Amino acid sequence: MTMKEILKTAQAEKNSHLDYFNIAISVDCVIFCYEDRELKVLTMPSDLKEFAGLPSLLGDLVRPDEDLDSASYRVLLERTGMEDVYLEQVHTFGSIGRHPSGRVITTAYYALIDIKHQHLKLGNKLLTWQRVKDLKRMAFDHKPILDTCLISLREKVMDQPVVFNLLPEKFSLRELQELYQSILLVELDRRNFRKKIGIKDWLLDLDEMEVDVPHRPGKLYKVKPEIRRRTAARRPGSLMMRD
DSSP: OOHHHHOOOHHHHHHTTGGGGOOEEEEEEEEEEEETTEEEEEEEEOOSGGGTTOEEOEEEEOOTTOOHHHHHHHHHHHHHSOOSOEEEEEEEEOOTTSOTTSOEEEEEEEEEEOTTOTTOOOOOTTOEEEEGGGOOOOSTTHHHHHHHHHHHHHHHHTTSGGGGGGSOSSEEHHHHHHHHHHHHTSOOOHHHHHHHHHHHTOEEEEEEEOOSOSSOOOEEEEEOHHHHHHTSOOOTTOOOOOO
16 A cells, blocks of 8 residues: 555544534633732633632633643733733643543643732622632532642742732832742741842842831832843733643
8 A cells, every 4th residue: 555545534534533623722821910929810700600709810711823832821901901911821621521521621821920910900790819828629520620730839939939920019028028938838047048139139129118008118129121131021922831
């Protein structure tokens, strides 16, 4: 048999595997923010009876004319009004029974948002920022998705300056340490923390002090421009899949 005789058309391949071509693809976005010294995630109530009363992550089916990254940015734009958001692709979840409507394979992303960002708009009144540590049960398999993204974030912040996407432009070292503690869920020694941050050489001293704070004012810093550029919003097509 020649190679020409072996070759088949794409339509013939589809016709012989119809069940395989009837699987939905979705994206789920774990949108993190930092507020009141707590790491929070954006949720909304599930609209499925099977998960009535349970919070859900924000996601959607991938449209026939878009790729995964474009779909994730679309979800962010529709839900928050923001495009300039740090987004990291984390993992794909494909358990057979993860969605009651049928076979749906989802790719999870996490986003880091400064909650005081002037362009942040939550038009849907059902959207709620919830403390990550308070979420015990969620719709679908969204709790394992949240946990997986949180683990990925914790690994990332130890070596890369992505954490600054959760902070305003100016911040104190006290605020920075409290942010790290909210993510890692550990108390950090003040002296050791400041020493490690200093070694990384990520910050610029603004020669300014905090004002209107209930504690002794601290110096204000911002991220060096070249560091900010490295951790700025990633556009569709620039994301890499993690194992």
